[in-house]
Amino acid sequence: MTRAGFLIARTLRHEDALMRLSVPQDDLLDDLAGRDVALVGNARALADKDQGAKIDAADTVIRINRAPMPAAASHGTRTDWLALATRLGDADRARIAPDRILWMSPKRKRLDWASASSDGFYLHPLAAHRALRDRFGAPPTTGAMMIDLLMRSRLRSLTLHGFDFFASLSLSGRRTAGQVPHDFAAERAMVETLRDRDGRLRIA
Template identity: 50%
Template sequence: MSQTPPRPMIPFWDRIRFLLAKRAGDEAALAAFATPFAALADEVRGKSVALVGNARALADTQQGAQIDAADIVVRLNTAPGRTDASHGARTDWIFTSVRLPQEVLDDLTPARVFWASSKRKRLDYALARRPGFVLTPSALSQDLMGKLGSRPSTGMIATAALCALPFAQIRLHGFDFFSSLSLSGRRAAKDVPHDFDAERDLILQMAQDDPRLQVIKPRD
């Protein structure tokens, strides 16, 4: 009777090194666990990307085919409320600021997971050791905070990160800046630590300045 081979033990000192880097806020040490952000340039050059937000209004659309037509499909956090018709079927990348349950990762099977939050102490060791893991540069979040005057949302960070890479086309789906609330919960805009009016103004300005960036209205 065959037996399941034992799972390999996590190297003790590797985990300790990770925990110490988190506690100390050692960005360079944490980055050593990840694929360098700059190394993604050759991977995405000339490609199209669809970033799918969590606006409730997207669930009432038929944008799924347009989303799946992109070379790379990006989702946010746990990507709730998906249907193929409205949200598309593929998930290539995830930007997250929350710990992702294993069942979510098993469902979405992303090739890359990006830790978006500047709060590195929330980063989980298992996620950092996942193949394809990327640590979104903290300087990007700091720059956004200066522009917005508040903590940027995961969607705002993902938008800025994608614009920093040499994509040929960047489309945002499911971004209505909380006017229809979020599929991820019942909180109102006043209950979250983000300024969605400021994020809307910044993204629209970015789209005006960068012809690659297009905001697809959730009800289009």
Template identity: 65%
Template sequence: MTPLRFYAARTLRNEPMLRSLSVPLSELVAQLGGKRVALVGNARSLAEGTQGAQIDAADLVVRINRAPMPAPESHGTRTDWLALAVRLPQADRARLAPGRILWMSPKRKRLDWRSAHSPGFYLFPLDDYQALEHELGAPPSTGFMAIRLLLEAPLATLTLYGFDFFASRSLSGSRSAEQVPHDFAAEAAWVEDRAARDPRLRVAPSAGRVS
């Protein structure tokens, strides 16, 4: 798709045309099968620990948005997939060098041409986003969307790092939980319940709090 056609589709909210740029969910599922996956959130508490080596030891490392990485000791170094809902500056794109971009935001006008045409690009369906929003009673966070997406696959394990559900706020900004539109209590409750029933899902302890 040419840049002109892409930006026209984005402006006119031509979802079928934008969807044509995405690989099918089946491709993600196939690649995740049997893998030990690390999903790295952006909680400030992660920077206080030393879980970087554990993160890098996973078969697949997924990070979120601009994915601040203060130190290899706390955050590791790899970014295989990037679950993205914000514009990605070139400096961050070069730093992270993700092997695959998953566009999670329903705000298609934020999607840039380079991300949409990157190898293995995946567009999170609007219907799935709206279903999660209805379930939570609030817009789902990018991290929660990624958890739900990854658990659709027959992966071996999914370990969450840097998920304290905004108890320590985010490395990406200074807003408090009350200043963002997500219901972190509902997301935390869902994860706790799912982890109790699904042995694949584990939340790595964050410094100062276990979620």
């Protein structure tokens, strides 16, 4: 697809055309088979911890949105995959330097050509977002969507870093829990249930 074709498909919400830009979900998940994965959230509390070395030691490091990394000691330095639900500026794209971009938001008009045309690009299906939205009674966070997606793979382990379900707010903004449209209690319950049922999931 050309850039012009992409812009037309995005504007007219031609979902089938946009999905053709994406690697198949099964192929994406196959890339994680047997791997230890670190999913790094943006909780402010992570800045006070020394988890950077453990993050960088994972086989695959996945970060979220603008992926603030205030210090290597707390956050590590590697980014293999970047899960996006917001526009990414050129400076942040260069700083994070992900090997693969996953567009998780149902808001297709925010998707940019640089992401959509990048190697290994993945577009999360609208039906998957709707399923979690209906489960929570609120739009899911990018983190919740990623956990739901990753646990469908044959990864060896998934360790969550920087996830406290907004208890310490986010490094990427100043909004409080009451100012964002998510149900963090429902998301915490989902994660705790998954952890209790599946020993591959760990919360650092």
